[in-house]
Amino acid sequence: MKPLFISRDGVINKRMAGGVSHRTQLELIPGSIETVARLSKQGYTIIMVTHQPGLSRGLFDLDELEAIHAKIADCVEQQGGCITAIFYCPHDADDYCYCRPPATGLLDVVGVELDCMIDNAFYFCDNDDELCAAKARGCIPILCDEVTTLHIASQSLN
Secondary structure, eight states, X not given: OEEEEEESBTTTBOOOTTOOOSGGGOOBOTTHHHHHHHHHHXXXXXXXXXXXXXXXXXXXXXXXXXXXXXXXXXXXXXXXXXXXXXXXXXXXXGGOOSSSTTSOHHHHHHHHHTTOOOTTOEEEESSHHHHHHHHHTTOEEEEOOSSSOHHXXXXXXX
């Protein structure tokens, strides 16, 4: 198993003020779905990790979060790829949880639940907190932004 972590907001879909709270608001970053599918077909185990404080704030419920994730997973499957697992932190920054970056708890849970070594796994992220969590857990962070999209950043893995 070659785990590869991909953050959701800012890497797969565009960030929006207040966060994506409904599947109809989901705006995919051009090329992101195709890139996830390509990486999957190259043998990487795709693990989407996301931080969704809107759950704890009551902006959306678990059913809606799962519908958003199902929409992304379906798009990847239509391109011939697979997202193996999706892990999320539902906490707000004020909750001081162990799973919200820069803490490494979400990555620790992935390692235990999927029984995989995550040291040296690539982690495509879009912010400094995720970058810190990836480094602290021994992952290789690759920062994405509006210019260096997932599609462009992933070219180094070929």
